[in-house]
Amino acid sequence: MQKLEQIYEGKAKKVFTTDDPELLIVDYKDDATAFNGLKKGTIVGKGIINNQMTNRLMAKMEKAGIPTHFVKELSERETLVKKVSIVPLEVIIRNISAGSFAKRYGVEEGIIFDNPTIEFSYKNDELGDPLLNAYHALALKLATQEEIDLIKKYSFAVNDVLKAFWLECGVTLVDFKLEFGRLSDGTIVLADEISPDTCRLWDSKTHEKLDKDRFRRDLGGVEDAYAEIMKRLVEHDL
Numbered sequence: 001m002q003k004l005e006q007i008y009e010g011k012a013k014k015v016f017t018t019d020d021p022e023l024l025i026v027d028y029k030d031d032a033t034a035f036n037g038l039k040k041g042t043i044v045g046k047g048i049i050n051n052q053m054t055n056r057l058m059a060k061m062e063k064a065g066i067p068t069h070f071v072k073e074l075s076e077r078e079t080l081v082k083k084v085s086i087v088p089l090e091v092i093i094r095n096i097s098a099g100s101f102a103k104r105y106g107v108e109e110g111i112i113f114d115n116p117t118i119e120f121s122y123k124n125d126e127l128g129d130p131l132l133n134a135y136h137a138l139a140l141k142l143a144t145q146e147e148i149d150l151i152k153k154y155s156f157a158v159n160d161v162l163k164a165f166w167l168e169c170g171v172t173l174v175d176f177k178l179e180f181g182r183l184s185d186g187t188i189v190l191a192d193e194i195s196p197d198t199c200r201l202w203d204s205k206t207h208e209k210l211d212k213d214r215f216r217r218d219l220g221g222v223e224d225a226y227a228e229i230m231k232r233l234v235e236h237d238l
């Protein structure tokens with residue numbers, strides 16, 4: 001399958017059409033951004049890791065009965081996916097307080113929740129992805145009630161599978177962001193990526209950060225952290 005025309009270049013990936021109108025090729029870059037594009041940089045090798053990690057994790061989701069856009073890994077950085085119309089909601093699941101949650105509610109990072117939380121933000125760079133609830137999403141016609149219910153169900157199911165898998169790797173899944181899309185027939189599937197760019201992953205013993213927070217917070221060892229988390233995944237995903 002060949003790339004035809006670039007239809008989108010985002011912060012972390014490029015998207016291309018193919019000769020099949022239902023399929024796209026995503027190409028993962030090493031570019032890193034944070035704080036809605038304010039901080040920019042490069043994480044050498046990130047595109048390869050995020051591509052391969054996303055695909056392995058998407059395959060696990062399919063196995064667990066969660067439909068995804070994943071079709072086939074084409075190369076180190078390129079993957080064939082089903083074309084979707086992205087539901088403009090970023091879904092964030094949290095198991096432990098961190099990041100914007102800790103800041104917004106004035107609590108420390110690292111509080112383990114009895115139950116995971118879910119929140120939505122409106123995927124809109126110009127507005128800075130504002131937080132909204134399901135009623136707001138309905139009012140703005142971003143999704144239907146049925147779609148929101150399904151997205152919630154799938155998101156918690158993703159959390160169960162991911163959390164258990166990362167635990168086997170000695171990694172604590174703190175929080176993550178998901179995106180969903182509609183296939184041409186309206187079916188809701190998990191899309192975009194699941195990677196250290198979109199998840200907070202802490203070493204279970206040392207609580208060392210093995211994710212994009214190393215870049216966001218200038219902690220150093222960014223490339224090493226991405227390599228380490230990929231190594232753990234490969235070792236446990238035989």
Ligand code: ADP
Nearest residue numbers: 010011012013015069081082083084086191192
């Ligand atoms: P951003 O748009 O946030 O800068 P990326 O650089 O990751 O993000 O760009 C990839 C874009 O492709 C995102 O906007 C994402 O929503 C979109 N996307 C992901 N999967 C699919 C898919 N299967 N079909 C269509 N668009 C997709």
Ligand code: UDP
Nearest residue numbers: 092098099100101175176177197198199200
């Ligand atoms: N996240 C993401 N893209 C975004 C915002 C958040 O992938 O545009 C991920 C982030 O990596 C973390 C989780 O979602 O794993 C929760 O992020 P949070 O709301 O704490 O925001 P941040 O600290 O990134 O501002």
